[in-house]
Amino acid sequence: MDDGDFSQDWVQLLGHLDRQVSSGQLSPDTAALPDLMSSYQVPGVSIAVGHLSGQVWAAGYGVTGGGTSTPVTERTTFAACSISKHVAAFGALRLVQDGVLSLDTDIRDYLTSWRLLDRAGRQPAVTVRQLLAHTAGLSDTWYRGYAADRVPSLVQVLEGSGPTTTAPVRSTLLPGSRFRYSGSHYSVLQQVLVDATGMPFEDLMRTLVLDPVAMADSSFDQRFPHQRPHLVARGHHIGGTGIPGGWRTQPEMAAAGLWSTPTDLVRLELEIARAASGNSTLLDRDLATQMRTPQIPGGSYGLGTEIGDRAGCRRFGHTGLNVGYTCFSYVWPDSGTAVAAMTNSEDGWEVLTSIRAAADRRYASSLATAPLDDVSGHYVLRDDYPIDVAVTDGQLIFSAPGQQPVTLLAASGGGYLHPGLDLEIRFLPSDGQPHILELRQEGVTQTAKRS
Template identity: 40%
Template sequence: MEATLAELPLSDGSVLRYSLAEAMASSGIPAISFAAISRFEIAVARAYGVTAVGELTKVTTRSLFQAASVSKPVTATGALALVRRGKLDLDNNVNDRLKSWQVPDNEFTAKEKVTLRRLMSHTAGLSVHGFPGYAIGAQRPTVQQILDGSPPANTAPVRVVFEPGSRQEYSGGGITVEQLMMSDVTGKAFENLMRDTVLQPMGMRDSTFAQPLPDGIALRTTAGTLFDGTIVPGRSHIYPEMAAAGLWTTPTDLARFAIQTARARLGQADVVLDVTMMEQMFQKVPNGDMLGFFSDPKNPGVFTHNGGNAGFRSLLIMNSVTGNGITVMTNADGGWGLMELLSHRIGTLSGWTHDFGGPARAVWLVAITNGANMALSHFEAVRSTAQESDLNEAGRILLAKGRTDEAIKLYRRNVEVYPTSGNVYDSLAWAYEVAGDKAQATSNYRLSLGHNPANENALERLKALE
């Protein structure tokens, strides 16, 4: 795998081959670490690269990365453990359990209430998608201040913005309500509660929700890398929104968590949750999905989650039917594509019966190394399974590298292929704005609004351009 990470077809029938080292160097990713799972056992764990841009210290399989939103299914396991003990319930109003703060009622809660089941499945109707974190040394808010959006919180108030249970809308704010409720009913600090309830019982010896980290643990962390290739100031952000984004861990520990979860689902383990509680976790809720995880319609038995904090990306995929899976972590904002390539390659080499959505695609990698024309050739070769995000992501990377004309070329092709998507016009408009072409930028923002009148970014940019 190290020698041949990807074999990427071109429209003329030729193939571009990349090693793992070439892909990491080209995309500016200092480190990547993974654990591959086969038949409910960790088959192999590897780590490549260095702890930070410009450093010489090599990562190991025990180097720590921020799990970001992969914190959420780990938190869900802790919440369900409290349900099992009778400390929490799934379907009653969370305000019945909250002691230090209450979800404000409004017209949306007149008939339906916010419940723990809805919090964990993102169907509670709550706002605030995610959190940017806080710089080292910056004043940090309490959880209550975060939920009310009061200083020094850097996000809006968490409020009910549509009727609970009516649809699914991802909400890190809702998971932060879950965090507070877990602490309220137990009287324990969240990081200690999760250590005692989930991390230690599941053998996750290199994991912690502590924010900020104790000095001894901090020495084993990797440093986050921003899209522009610089290190996150202070090496990483602090996330008092621990349940939603605060877990520091390793792919090996996440693999242990995934295996225990899969075995418990099959009734083969009862470390934290028994099979009855697992039935609750994996039963899809009305208008939503699982509790803590997401399913994959193309791959029966799969439960998954990914995550992104400032400078970090993470991925967990596990199949409770086959016992195969993978966990991958990087310390780079630009790590998504490499994680997908690595997962695809390991799955292929291991003979998994997993639908990855067609042959390996990496338009972004070809664009970086061989330019826009070659990237378009690769896109055409895999077009039957491609997505609009392929060209969009490649264009974003080229823009970040100052290769604006090439980015525009990719975005223009995306508009041709996906002419009804407001998002592709928005991206093309931004590229023209970067290039200083106000007329084309204005025209494409308007086209974007024609397909998506709710595009707030396009509205804001048009005001700025007028």
């Protein structure tokens, strides 16, 4: 595969982006990327596509903003928002591999600069794994950033002191009991990494991740965009209003402070894919596999990684939203292809959703479709919730307790959709045994066995 293949594919794909992406099927309602950008007042978009062969194609669209006509190029840096967590997780796992950290050790063994407390002042037992997986039950926090002349230290953020605009980080849920996404988990992780190594976080990530992965246009250093202002996309609020000063400063670097390009993010995704196949010199297969394995049964988040596993769409990576910016970075492992896209607008997610849907259609793996007669039968989700699947005139009829039977709709990739609900259905083989019925709703997967 060469970059010419990517260029030809993506010129066509970006010329016919779907505005209606919920079904996964290409609808007649399409628009070219520049038209979508205009509709949603998104000044600039950057996109990169890469393959495990080493080939990468990248392009910029629109302008960097801030009242300038400077075009976005493949080297224009954007705030990577919560993709920062994904990158920081890779670095943390390299420290686990080196024996500096242990995934299931209490973070009290590492912290020297600050102590995590609950609301009663007690110190709960929280592990590195729980921080990475957002299961430590810490304060629900989204970081909006600061003007460059009034930035708290990370310890002030954790304590909620000084110029900090967020509440103190506290343990508020039973650690390990459930998933709750919050930037506070990664602020604590950042302090753990700093205390455990004695290195500034931005330098540590440069050593562990950015340099080894050849992410030359990326940095966690909050001075980075000031050092190359001609190569920075300036952020915009909803409606197109520019961010005063161009961007915010994020002392919560592990949670939201990375500056990067889609090309650099694609390089990281492909390295994680290589590691998961046992072909990386940076991270071993077991840790890479854990990175992309749900840490809560039926969940969709691993160790610093969002996991997509719906019908016909197997991918992993991360999305992001900061004040002024939106982005995503994913790899489709079965095709060996990664795509990242970044915008300098809070309105950018509508554009990004259409780009990601195009990537799903192009790179998602197909699931083998089981013969209809093989999947009909009586399934049990739990003792009080049986499900019946029947075949009538070549169609699957789905019956759930207390509901009218419905005809399932065939979906791309071999799965099925409920016609009226947010419900995806797959039939999975089970080691020569009858098929297992898999139901996926709002990112949660449940299974029912055939009786």
